[in-house]
Amino acid sequence: MVSIPGPSVIPDRVLAAMNRPMPNIYEGDLIEVSFSVQDDLRKIARTERPVFISVSNGHGAWEMAISNTLSRGDKVLVLESGTFAVGWGEMAEVSGVKAEILSGSDPDPVNPEALEERLKADVSKEIAAVMVVQVDTATSVRNDIQAIRKAIDAADHPALLMVDCIASLGCEPYEHDEWGVDITVAATQKGLMVPPGLGFVFASEKALAAHERADLRNGYFDWEPRTNPEQHYKIYCGTPPIQHLWAMREALDMLFEEGLENVWERHRVLADAVRAAVEAWHAPNGLSFNIASPESRSNSVTTILTGDVNASELRRIAESDAGLTLGIGLDEFVDRAFRIGHMGHLNPPMILGTLGTIEATLTTMGAPMRESGVAAAAAVVGAAL
Numbered sequence: 001m002v003s004i005p006g007p008s009v010i011p012d013r014v015l016a017a018m019n020r021p022m023p024n025i026y027e028g029d030l031i032e033v034s035f036s037v038q039d040d041l042r043k044i045a046r047t048e049r050p051v052f053i054s055v056s057n058g059h060g061a062w063e064m065a066i067s068n069t070l071s072r073g074d075k076v077l078v079l080e081s082g083t084f085a086v087g088w089g090e091m092a093e094v095s096g097v098k099a100e101i102l103s104g105s106d107p108d109p110v111n112p113e114a115l116e117e118r119l120k121a122d123v124s125k126e127i128a129a130v131m132v133v134q135v136d137t138a139t140s141v142r143n144d145i146q147a148i149r150k151a152i153d154a155a156d157h158p159a160l161l162m163v164d165c166i167a168s169l170g171c172e173p174y175e176h177d178e179w180g181v182d183i184t185v186a187a188t189q190k191g192l193m194v195p196p197g198l199g200f201v202f203a204s205e206k207a208l209a210a211h212e213r214a215d216l217r218n219g220y221f222d223w224e225p226r227t228n229p230e231q232h233y234k235i236y237c238g239t240p241p242i243q244h245l246w247a248m249r250e251a252l253d254m255l256f257e258e259g260l261e262n263v264w265e266r267h268r269v270l271a272d273a274v275r276a277a278v279e280a281w282h283a284p285n286g287l288s289f290n291i292a293s294p295e296s297r298s299n300s301v302t303t304i305l306t307g308d309v310n311a312s313e314l315r316r317i318a319e320s321d322a323g324l325t326l327g328i329g330l331d332e333f334v335d336r337a338f339r340i341g342h343m344g345h346l347n348p349p350m351i352l353g354t355l356g357t358i359e360a361t362l363t364t365m366g367a368p369m370r371e372s373g374v375a376a377a378a379a380v381v382g383a384a385l
Contacts, residue, residue: 003354004327005137005167005301005341006190010247014193017250018243025240031232033249034240040252044169044192044260045184045202047176052223054199055241058166058187061199062088063095064221065162065183069207071215072096074128077159079115080104081143082136083331084164089131095216100127107289109143109296112151119155128210129160129183135168138330140303140339141291142172149180160207166190170255171267171300171343182207188244191267191300193251193344197244264299270342270351271299273380277355277373278304285309286368290337300343303333309367311338317361324357348381 002009023030041051052068054060066088070076075098078089082104089099102118104110110132119127130152135142145163152161162183165174169184170191176184184202188194203211203223211223225234232240255263275297281287290303306314312335318324327339340358342351356374363369 001323001350001353001357002325003340003342004325005339005343007196008190008193008341008344009346009350010195011193011251011254011345013254014247014250017246020243020246022242025233025242030240030242030245033245034232034235035229037245037248037252040256041200041248042202044252044255045165045176045186046174046178047184047202049177049202049204050208050227052201052203052226053236054201054221055197055236055244056199057189057196058164058185058199059091061166061185061187061201062091062164064199064201065185066092066095066097067214067216067218067221068201068203068223069160069183069210069214070095070097070128071213074098075100075126076129076131077102077115077118077127079110079130079132079143079148081108081110081133081141082139084136084138084166085131085133088133088164092131097216107139107141107291108293109141110148112144112147115148116151116155119152119157119159122157125158127157127159129162131162131164133164133167134172134174135165135298135300137167137301137339138303138333139290140298140301141296142168142298143296145174145181146179153180160210167300167343168298170263172298173264176202176204188248191343192248193254194244194247198241198248266346267299267342269381269384270346270348271297271302273348273351273377274302274340274342274355276376276380277359278302280371280373280376281359281362281369283368283370286370287362290333300341301327302340302342303329303337304340305333305337307368309362309365311335314338314358314361314365314367317364318357321364322357322360324354326358352377352381
């Protein structure tokens with residue numbers, strides 16, 4: 001069993017959908033599937049605006065967002081809340097963009113008041129974009145995107161709001177249009193239940209206007225040739241990602257069969273089960289939450305500090321002796337944390353099995369535990385049945 005925060009478990013239906021021979025890529029079913037995938041991805045991000053597809057991982061989608069909206073010498077303000085927004089800003093710097101980091105403090109989410117203050121101080125409006133993640137996969141914090149939008153508006157600042165939803169789309173409530181987001185970046189391999197390989201960029205009218213003057217545009221990622229529905233081949237700047245399109249079509253069908261709001265609720269319940277387990281396990285020198293504030297804990301991943309318990313040894317025993325793969329601690333969390341991914345194709349037996357295996361491993365290690373986390377998690381799941 002794999003419980004890492006992406007790539008997530010791929011449903012059998014999705015795997016089966018990929019098992020097809022190569023089709024005619026110029027007409028027929030693949031064309032219809034391609035356009036239907038675009039239409040339905042917009043429904044997942046809750047937007048009427050265009051979606052552009054990159055044949056890449058999420059980092060390729062980062063690059064697509066940067067190259068289509070920014071110019072050399074532009075400044076972006078990166079809202080630190082862990083690893084991934086900072087990484088996005090570093091990628092922008094490689095392209096010739098200046099990245100300023102608005103420092104955060106783990107385990108807190110982005111502070112909207114600090115953002116508003118910084119933007120008000122930018123009297124010459126040098127900041128072209130604000131970059132933030134909805135969920136940081138390393139820290140497991142969830143940022144309040146609505147509050148961040150309100151802070152930008154309160155500062156009366158024209159900066160684009162760019163949001164990385166790679167770890168949250170399909171897991172957390174998200175409203176691209178309603179929340180006033182200009183760029184939403186996502187990818188297939190987490191809540192969308194498809195193998196790594198496709199990145200998505202959703203663009204507002206303001207972002208499309210920025211594209212007209214962006215001088216970082218390049219041949220592969222450029223949006224302009226991808227917008228002509230009569231030239232399907234150019235949507236992908238070449239041969240379509242055939243197997244991934246079939247997979248994405250099946251995954252979207254599964255999400256809509258369940259109902260998007262129901263999908264969000266399922267993630268909340270199973271995340272609450274994980275949180276109940278961590279709370280029950282918590283003991284001096286033992287396991288604890290990285291994110292102190294309950295309302296800022298994500299519904300797609302939980303980062304668990306291990307205190308005096310050796311996190312690497314816990315992960316090793318769980319995998320080698322019980323067949324459970326847990327997420328490593330990233331960056332400053334190496335050897336002092338592990339992560340449970342609870343995103344995408346997930347149900348109560350899977351999450352309770354994960355928690356039971358962790359508890360068995362903790363018992364084997366003689367780790368301090370206040371009480372049974374599995375019992376606490378089962379109570380949460382039972383209450384939701």
